[in-house]
Structures are given as structure tokens and as C-alpha cells.
Amino acid sequence: MKRIIVGILALSLLLGCISEQKEEVKYTINITGLAEGKLTLTDLKAMPSEEFNAILVKSTGTEIENSWKGVLLSNVLQKYNVTPDYVTFVAIDGYMSTMELSDLGNAYLCYEMDGKDISQEDGGPIRLVITDQPGKLWLKFLKEIKLLGKENSIIIKGKTKVTLVLTEEDLDLFDQKSITTEYKGETKSFEGVSVTALLNRARYEEDAEKIKFTTADEYTIEFDFDEIFSNEDILITKEFRLIMPGYESKYWAKDLREIEVL
Amino acid sequence: MKKFLSIFLLFIILGCTEEWNFYIIDDNVKEYSLSELKNFETDVIYETVVGKEIRKVKWEGVASNTLGEGDIINYISEDLYLVSAPYNVDVILAYKKEGENILKEEGGPLKIAVDPNYGCKCNWLKYLKIVEFINSKNSLSIYGEVTNILYFSPRDLNVFYSIEDIIENRYNRVSLNKILDKAIYKDKAEKITFVTENDRKTFDLHEIKNIDPEVIYEEGFNIPSLNLENIIAIKIE
Numbered sequence: 001m002k003r004i005i006v007g008i009l010a011l012s013l014l015l016g017c018i019s020e021q022k023e024e025v026k027y028t029i030n031i032t033g034l035a036e037g038k039l040t041l042t043d044l045k046a047m048p049s050e051e052f053n054a055i056l057v058k059s060t061g062t063e064i065e066n067s068w069k070g071v072l073l074s075n076v077l078q079k080y081n082v083t084p085d086y087v088t089f090v091a092i093d094g095y096m097s098t099m100e101l102s103d104l105g106n107a108y109l110c111y112e113m114d115g116k117d118i119s120q121e122d123g124g125p126i127r128l129v130i131t132d133q134p135g136k137l138w139l140k141f142l143k144e145i146k147l148l149g150k151e152n153s154i155i156i157k158g159k160t161k162v163t164l165v166l167t168e169e170d171l172d173l174f175d176q177k178s179i180t181t182e183y184k185g186e187t188k189s190f191e192g193v194s195v196t197a198l199l200n201r202a203r204y205e206e207d208a209e210k211i212k213f214t215t216a217d218e219y220t221i222e223f224d225f226d227e228i229f230s231n232e233d234i235l236i237t238k239e240f241r242l243i244m245p246g247y248e249s250k251y252w253a254k255d256l257r258e259i260e261v262l
Numbered sequence: 263m264k265k266f267l268s269i270f271l272l273f274i275i276l277g278c279t280e281e282w283n284f285y286i287i288d289d290n291v292k293e294y295s296l297s298e299l300k301n302f303e304t305d306v307i308y309e310t311v312v313g314k315e316i317r318k319v320k321w322e323g324v325a326s327n328t329l330g331e332g333d334i335i336n337y338i339s340e341d342l343y344l345v346s347a348p349y350n351v352d353v354i355l356a357y358k359k360e361g362e363n364i365l366k367e368e369g370g371p372l373k374i375a376v377d378p379n380y381g382c383k384c385n386w387l388k389y390l391k392i393v394e395f396i397n398s399k400n401s402l403s404i405y406g407e408v409t410n411i412l413y414f415s416p417r418d419l420n421v422f423y424s425i426e427d428i429i430e431n432r433y434n435r436v437s438l439n440k441i442l443d444k445a446i447y448k449d450k451a452e453k454i455t456f457v458t459e460n461d462r463k464t465f466d467l468h469e470i471k472n473i474d475p476e477v478i479y480e481e482g483f484n485i486p487s488l489n490l491e492n493i494i495a496i497k498i499e
Contacts, residue, residue, distance in 0.1 A: 061443070067273055137382075
């Protein structure tokens with residue numbers, strides 16, 4: 001009888017381990033953008049890890065200290081041999097945050113909190129922890145890490161309160177606008193996102209005076225900020241093309257990569 | 263016994279009919295009840311909730327940008343928490359979750375539900391009392407190395423006192439440290455820049471914190487002790 005019980009117990013433990021193993025393999029973070037790949041919990045646990053204490057500062061000002069175990073983001077990037085300018089973190093529940101790489105020196109992909117696997121309630125199994133950034137950026141239920149640079153996105157920066165880094169698919173998150181206008185002597189229709197909407201989302205600074213558009217081949221054009229901001233028909237298409245109704249064709253920049261508010 | 267039952271019933275009825283009032287502020291202040299809000303056109307925001315399974319939760323309410331004009335909307339809770347969001351972000355004044363009234367422990371009866379593509383869950387302000395439409399050019403914003411980017415209308419200097427003070431627009435001054443604390447600046451922040459229409463003046467953040475000057479609204483946001491007039495923004499670096 002003893003043997004049977006011990007046998008059943010051993011089998012259960014073995015099955016338990018296998019099922020846990022399967023669970024770890026199943027949970028995957030997609031790496032997209034400048035490098036492509038899949039990072040499982042098992043992959044992450046096999047990488048050099050660090051244990052540390054960190055204080056989560058909530059947007060109400062409340063502070064919560066916990067111990068964490070995880071892998072430095074820079075080690076993960078090294079694995080993919082890539083140095084993006086910006087990184088967007090996407091969670092299963094739809095929340096996302098984009099940060100400049102220079103602000104992510106203390107970013108970790110964590111899988112343990114207070115000595116235990118991170119529970120679902122606490123955002124596990126993998127949670128982003130950035131020890132020197134506010135808690136609202138410590139994304140739970142991480143599912144995707146987008147690696148961004150001028151190669152695959154438009155950056156809106158300068159005199160803005162938020163830096164926006166937008167891929168082609170991010171432009172879909174904004175209202176699309178269609179216009180019909182003259183271009184090189186022909187009447188054509190274009191669809192895209194209004195530059196005004198993007199500037200509103202980036203929260204331009206109140207003393208903004210100029211706006212500069214830069215293309216992939218470093219061609220730049222500069223305008224008065226108010227002139228562009230007040231014209232809601234100026235669009236950016238999914239192909240990152242600047243649509244400038246009423247302006248000469250030389251201003252219709254292709255392969256736009258940067259909008260800088262000055 | 264009958265008397266006891268009657269009193270009990272009366273309590274239940276009073277409990278059920280307890281009304282939640284809130285204010286919409288643009289050029290004027292208007293008070294609304296939750297019942298009145300329910301007469302407006304309904305909008306919906308879906309939230310993805312991760313539990314044993316991933317499911318969509320339906321929040322119903324009224325789109326805030328159908329209730330006024332501005333380029334920023336401020337939301338203020340009963341406990342004076344402040345969220346500033348751009349006008350064109352999808353936000354609803356939510357009074358129903360999955361078809362039921364929102365429970366008190368979830369921030370009901372009135373809270374805001376925000377498009378998940380914008381920011382974090384911390385924007386889902388509970389116990390909503392004030393919706394204020396702001397023109398950013400007439401406000402004082404605080405941004406940079408802060409947790410919360412905020413816009414203060416002159417009236418919002420009262421957010422450090424009480425809902426009633428905001429409604430009455432009772433005070434026109436507050437200590438700068440209170441504004442900084444509301445925005446929660448990051449530990450690494452070292453400089454503070456005051457942006458006026460034509461100028462920017464930068465100071466050491468810690469020195470200014472020690473001085474804790476008063477911000478006064480008098481036809482513009484001013485800090486007399488630093489000789490600063492018509493401040494439109496504060497940038498923390």
C-alpha cells in the first residue's frame with residue numbers, strides 16, 4: 001500500500017513539474033521591430049538574473065517596497081544584438097508605454113516578487129520593473145517588446161510634453177481622416193492621421209514657435225508651428241508620407257521620420 | 263415590529279435613491295445628478311481584464327468630450343485626485359459596469375473609464391465629482407520628469423483645499439510645493455524651469471523646494487517672490 005501511495009505521489013510531482021514546465025514555455029513575450037523573436041519564461045529564467053529591492057511609487061504618491069528577481073532589459077537586448085532608440089512595452093490588457101532607451105538602464109523583466117513567482121494579481125508571470133521610474137510604467141502582463149528607431153517609426157519630440165514614437169500600426173490607433181486635394185495638377189484622395197491630432201497627443205509646449213519635419217534621407221522642412229497646427233487637413237499616411245494640401249509638391253515629404261517642435 | 267419594518271424599508275428606499283451629484287465646468291459651473299447624466303447619449307469602453315481567463319469588461323457612460331469644449335479635460339475625484347487628459351482621448355463618465363451600477367468599492371457610482379491605448383489604469387479616476395474643460399493656453403501645466411502631467415486652471419488652485427472651494431473658486435493661491443507634490447517629480451529631477459510666453463527661467467529644484475514660494479493667480483499665474491509673471495508651464499528636468 002505504501003509503495004502505491006509513494007508511486008502516486010511521485011507521479012503527481014512529476015506531472016506537476018511537467019505541467020509547470022509547459023506553462024513556462026507557453027508564456028511568451030514577442031520581440032518585434034528592429035529584431036524579431038520570442039522570449040519564454042524558461043528563456044528568461046536561464047539568463048543571468050539580479051535580486052534587488054525597489055519602491056513602486058503610485059500616481060497617488062503611495063510607496064510600496066518589494067524584493068524582485070529578474071533580468072536586466074539590456075541583457076535581453078544584447079541577446080538580440082540590437083540597440084533601439086526607443087522601446088515600447090505592450091501588456092496583454094492593452095496598456096502600453098514607450099520610453100527612450102537611455103531611461104531604461106534600470107529596467108528589468110522580473111519573474112519573482114518577494115521570493116515567489118509573480119502572481120497574476122501582481123501582473124505575473126513577467127512584469128516590467130524600472131527602479132527609477134514611476135510605478136505606472138511598471139507594466140503588468142507583458143506580452144510584447146517593440147524595438148524602435150528611425151528605421152521603423154516616426155518620432156515626435158522637442159517642445160512636447162510627451163515624446164511620441166509611432167509605428168505604422170500605432171497610426172491606426174488615431175482617427176483616420178480622408179481628404180481630396182490637388183497634387184501635381186491632379187485631384188487625388190489621401191487618408192491618414194491629422195498632424196494636429198498627433199501634436200495634441202504629444203501635448204506641444206505652449207511657447208512652441210516652429211515645427212521641423214525630417215525624412216529618412218535627412219531632408220528637412222521647417223514651418224511656423226501655428227500654421228501647421230491650425231491646419232487639420234495636413235496628414236501623415238501609413239507610409240509615413242506628409243500630405244500638405246495647398247502646398248507645393250516639394251513640401252510633401254516622403255519617408256518622414258521625425259517631427260520636432262521648436 | 264411593524265414600526266421597525268417601516269423604518270427598515272425607509273432606510274432601504276433612502277439608500278436606493280441616494281443621489282450622486284457632480285459638476286461640469288467650462289465658462290460656467292453646472293451641477294448635474296447621475297440621473298440627469300443617464301439622459302445623455304451612451305457610449306462604451308471595453309477593458310481587457312486578465313484573470314483565470316482573459317475577458318472583456320463593458321463600461322457604459324457618457325463620452326466626456328460631448329459635454330463641453332477645450333483642449334484638455336480635468337477630472338477631479340471626491341478625494342481631490344486630479345487627472346488631466348487631452349480632449350480627443352476617448353474617456354467616458356462611467357456609471358455602469360457589465361450592465362450594473364458601479365459599486366462603491368470600484369469607484370462608483372461615477373468614475374471615468376479611459377481608452378486603454380492612452381496611458382495607464384491610474385487614469386481611471388474613481389468617485390468623480392468634477393469634469394472641467396480647459397484651454398491649455400490659459401492654464402499652468404507641469405511636465406517633464408514627473409509622474410503626472412497636470413494642467414491647472416486658475417480655479418484648480420483650489421484642488422488642494424476642497425470640492426466646494428473649487429466650485430466657489432474661493433482661493434487664488436497655493437504653495438508651489440503642493441503643485442510639485444501633486445505631479446510627483448522623479449528622484450533624479452534637479453532643475454525647474456518656469457516657462458512664460460516669451461521667456462524661460464531655470465532654477466535648482468531643491469533650492470526652490472526649500473524656498474517653497476507661493477503661486478498666485480492674478481490675471482496670470484505669478485510667483486511674486488521670484489519675480490515671475492504670466493507663467494504658463496513648469497518643466498521639471
